Structures are given as structure tokens and as C-alpha cells.
Amino acid sequence: MMIVKELTRAAARRPREVVAAVAPALLVNALYVGQAVALAHALAAAARGRLQEALFSLGAVALMTLVRVGVALVQASAASQLGARVRLDVRAAGLRGVLRPEALRDPARRPGALRATLSDGVDGVDAYVSAYYPALLTLAIATPAVLLGLAWVSWPAALVVAVGVALALLAPKAWSRLMARRSQEQWESYEGLAAELSEALRGMQTLRALGRVPWSRRRIHARSERLRQQTERAMRASLAETALTDLAIQGALAAAAACAVVEALAPGSVASQTYLILMLSGEAFRPVRELSKQWHAGYLGLGAVAGLRDIGAFEAGETRQTQGATAAARETPVTSAGAVAGVAPAADPATEAPGEGLRVSAVRFAYEEGRPVLDGVNLRAERGGLTAIVGASGAGKSTLFDVVLGFVEPGHGSVRLDGAPLRARDVALVSQHPVLFEGTVRDNLDPAGTGHADAALEEACRAAGVWEDVLARGGLEASVAESGRDLSGGQLQRLAVARALLTGRPVLLLDEPTSALDEATAASVLSTLRRVAEHRVVLVSTHRPGELPLDTRVLALSEGRLAPAPAPSEENA
Ligand SMILES: Nc1ncnc2c1ncn2[C@@H]1O[C@H](COP(=O)(O)OP(=O)(O)OP(=O)(O)O)[C@@H](O)[C@H]1O
Secondary structure (H helix, E strand, O other): OOOOHHHHHHHHOOHHHHHHHHHHHHHHHHHHHHHHHHHHHHHHHHHOOOHHHHHHHHHHHHHHHHHHHHHHHHHHHHHHHHHHHHHHHHHHHHHHHHOOHHHHOOOOOOHHHHHHHHHHHHHHOHHHHHHHHHHHHHHHHHHHHHHHHHHHHOHHHHHHHHHHHHHHHHHHHHHHHHHHHHHHHHHHHHHHHHHHHHHHHHOHHHHHHOOOHHHHHHHHHHHHHHHHHHHHHHHHHHHHHHHHHHHHHHHHHHHHHHHHHHHHHOOOOOHHHHHHHHHHHHHHHHHHHHHHHHHHHHHHHHHHHHHHHHOOOOOOHHHOOOHHHHHHHHOOOOOOOOOOOOOOOOOOHHHHOOOOOEEEEEEEEEEEOOEEEEEEEEEEEOOOOEEEEEOOOOOOHHHHHHHHHOOOOOOEEEEEEOOEEOOHHHEEEEOOOOOOOOEEHHHHHOOOOOOOOHHHHHHHHHHOOOHHHHHHHOOOOOEEOHHHOOOOHHHHHHHHHHHHHHHOOOEEEEEOOOOOOOHHHHHHHHHHHHHHOOOOEEEEEOOOHHHOOOOOEEEEEEOOEEEEOOOHHHHHO
16 A cells, blocks of 8 residues: 555545545445355355255346446546546646746756656556545445454454455555655656657757757667666566565465364354355455555556656645746736727826836846846836846846746845836736747737737737738738747747737836847837837847937946946947
8 A cells, every 4th residue: 555645635635526436436345245245145055955045146146246337337437537637636736836937947847858747747647546546545444344244254354354454555665665766767767758859859950950860869769768677667666566465465365264164164153154254355355456456557657746746736726826826917918908008008007107117126136046147236117218238148138037027036126116016917028039829820919818909919010010921921810830930030029029019018028129130120110119118118138239219228237237338329429
């Protein structure tokens, strides 16, 4: 018997489904016991030459078999419902955990491995939840009940069977750690292979161009081989558990049979009693055997539990109120009638309210202790003009944006908008590597499905200088491939600008918004942003300050601090 706490708790959060899966399993066991009793009766009656009584008992056995088949079907369906519900819960919690900004930024998390954990890993725990856990509860009720019945017939037999049950359940604990380690190693190999495959597929073009395809193939092959070895080792550990359980069961059954023989040899013994001892001893072990069988079937899937725990997949639904909830709130879109604010100013009062603008005060942040990327950053960005941040590559511009977005928590300092703490839903972002999703242009402009009018979508696209490209592709319903792979870098960037404009949020962050644009398109997009900045705080990070509008406030980020930089005009001079 092995108890995986996280999965037991996850299943216990679905009490109705658990009861629906366990109740018929108990009935199935009761029917088996009923059959055993009827069969013992039939045998005893046959031994005494009472044919009619024997036939009647055999009829009862046949009837109970039929009913049992029906109940077992109901049980299987209820158990799979339980498994499906728990898998949904675990996957939803896992996704919440993975989609936290700080988790997304964690370079140690390989997307392929995360994908494996969230898909195959979650599916792998199904056998434990839908089969092992109900079998464990069934055993906890059915076996003591059968033992009581057996004790009523023969207490010595009940005693040896009870000892056998205890041994069969507890003996595997002797190497539970080894089994847990083996299955985790097996799972890590699987995750590693999944990550390697996903990276190789994404980087196939690069690998080909560099002539590294055979190298990649060798790495994948080595990973596959390692997975095969780990799987064999894990299965050997699990089979040893099954063997030990079987040994305890067989030993106890032999001892119970000896009790039955002693009972049969005793003067004045009753045949049915002897048969009952034999039959009930077997029935007491039925749930134990079932448990062992289910363990073996689901064992490999349990290796994913550690990975799932790491990403927070076992956290109860609504308790994740901290970072995750904040992040969710930050992603709540604020849309309004005049969606393309600045082009057509948004109706959201927060968007238009004159105020202090965005204030970043004394912000410090370090990815590694003792090596601050931001070391006391102060920034004031107001409506009425663009604010730009320049700085060498690696100076920390994207990190500062991440702080404003709430993607990373600064160790010190604050970020406020018009005097109040900045909320995630106040900020829209055009990142350095904008992500488009598989779907249509419309889906990508309005991913939250807020139902912007076509005119608003067109206006945003025109403002971002991408409307002609949208028309050339076939309009708003034209398809877009996953990650926008069928778009040019510039089209992707401009669609992302249009999408950000449509959110109507009072703060707009643009990380290198013109890096993929030609000079004329860059000038047009920047002039749109300048207009948008009349009504919103627009903060732009750029390596090309020379192309910014002349009245842009330019700040330079260097050694973790911001300082006024020469105005674009001076720099150009
Ligand atoms: N997730 C991370 N973990 C650890 N270090 C990181 C992480 N992300 C960025 N860094 C480091 O922090 C520093 C600042 O990076 P950042 O991306 O903010 O620079 P940047 O100014 O935006 O650069 P660029 O102009 O090249 O985009 C760099 O030294 C980078 O290596």
C-alpha cells in the first residue's frame, strides 16, 4: 500500500465522485462475498447429497454474477468520472501555476518538459485517482467486514488472514522510497526527451542551417535509450512490490487452508464451515490483490507527481490569491467604446484623467543576489508626450518593463499610476517578441473576445500601419498561423501595436516597437504613438532614439539607474 498525499487530497476534494466510485465497488465486493457464501453452501449441500439445495445455491451464484457485471460497469464509469474531474482540477491548477509571470520567466523551465508535465503527467496520475484510490477505500471497508465474518466462522483463520493482509499492505513500504525514486527518474527521463524533441522541432531550421541535425538526432537517441533503461528499472522495482504482496497473500491463504483442514478434522465439524473458511479467506484478499494490481498499472504515472507539485498543480482552486491572482487581475482587459484611445480617445475615465502619470520610485531588482539589474530606478512618465528609455543591450530595459507589468516583484520600491498603485489591468504591452496565436486576424486583435466593432479594429490597424497588410491577406477573417509564423517580423510587430491600442489601457509599454520596421513605417507608427500619448502614458524602450518624435522625453538606463539622456534632436545634431 502506497499513499500519495497530493493525489489523495486532490481526489478528496471531489467527495461526491469518490462516493459514486467507491459505493458500487463495495457492492461488487459484497456480491463476491455473497457468491462465496452461496458456493460454500452449494458444495456442502452437494457433499451431503442435497441436489436441489445445491442447485438453488448455484442459481444464486449465477444471479449474483450477472448483477455484479452490471454493477462493475457502473463502477468503472463512475471511477473514470472521478479520474477525469481530478485531472481537470490538477491541470487547471498546473496551468495557473505555469502561467504566473515569474514562472514564465524562469529559464530553468523548458517548454517541452512543461508540456509533458501538463499533458502526459496529468494523464499519468489518472490510474492512481480513478483506480488505486477507490480500491484503497474499498479495501479499508470491505476487508475488515470480511474478516469479521471469517472470525465468526473461525477466529484462528481470521487471525492468520489479518496478519497476511497487514503484511501484504505494509511490506512494500520497505522500499517505497526506492520505488518513488525509480518512477521519478523514469519520469524525468521522459520529460527530458519531450523537452529535447520540442526544442529540436522548433529549432530545426537553425539546426539544418548549421549542419547540426545528426548531432541533434544523436542527443535524442541517447535520451530515448536512457528512458528505456529507466523504465525497465522502474518496472523491476514495481514487480518486486507485486511479488512481495503475492508472497504474503499466498502464505496467509496456505495458513488459512491449514485452519480449514484442522476445522474439518475436528469431531462434529460442519462441511459448510470448512468451505466458508476457504472461500472467505480468498475474499478477504480480493481487495488487496485489486489494490496491488492497480498500483502496478498506475505506478509509472506517479513519477510526474514531483513535477506537478513544483508547478503548484495540487493547490486548491481558489487559494492561489497571491501572485497568480494578481497576474490574472493584471490581464483583465479594459475596453471601452472608443477603443483606439489616442486615435479615438477611450471613454475609460482612468485613461483620460489628468494626473501625475506613471511613477516608478526607488525600484531595485536582481535576478541573482548581489547583482542588481535595477538599482534604485526613479521614473516619471506623463501623458502629453512619449517617454523613451534607451540603454545598452542588457542594461535592464525589459526588466524595468517587467516590473511595471508586475511580471517580477521588485525587492524594493513602488510603481504608481496617478497616485494609486498600478494595477495589471492598467497596462498594455507590445513586447520585443510579440506572440500571435493560431486563429484569425480578428482573434489576434481581440484575443479576449470583447467584440470590438470592425471599424474599431480597422482604425487600430490603420493607426499601427498594418491595415493594408491585413487587407492583402483577406481582411479580418484571414487566418494567422501559430506564433504568427506566416507573417513578417514587421507585420507581427504592427499587429501587436494595433492589439495594444485596442485594449484602451491607460499605460502603454512598447519594447523596441520599431525594431523590425523600415524607416517610413517606423516614423508612421511613432507618430501614432505620439498621438496616443496625449491621452495615455506611453513608455517606449528603444535602441534607436534618433527616430523618436522631437518632444520625446528620453531617459538612459545605465548601471541600474535612469538619468535624462540628450534629446533626440541634440543626438542627431
Ligand atoms: N530570467 C532571467 N534570469 C536571469 N537573468 C536575466 C533574466 N532575464 C534577463 N536577465 C539578465 O538581466 C540583465 C538585463 O536584461 P534585460 O533583458 O532587462 O536587458 P535589456 O536592456 O532589455 O536588453 P536588450 O536591449 O538587449 O533587450 C541581462 O544581464 C540579462 O542577462
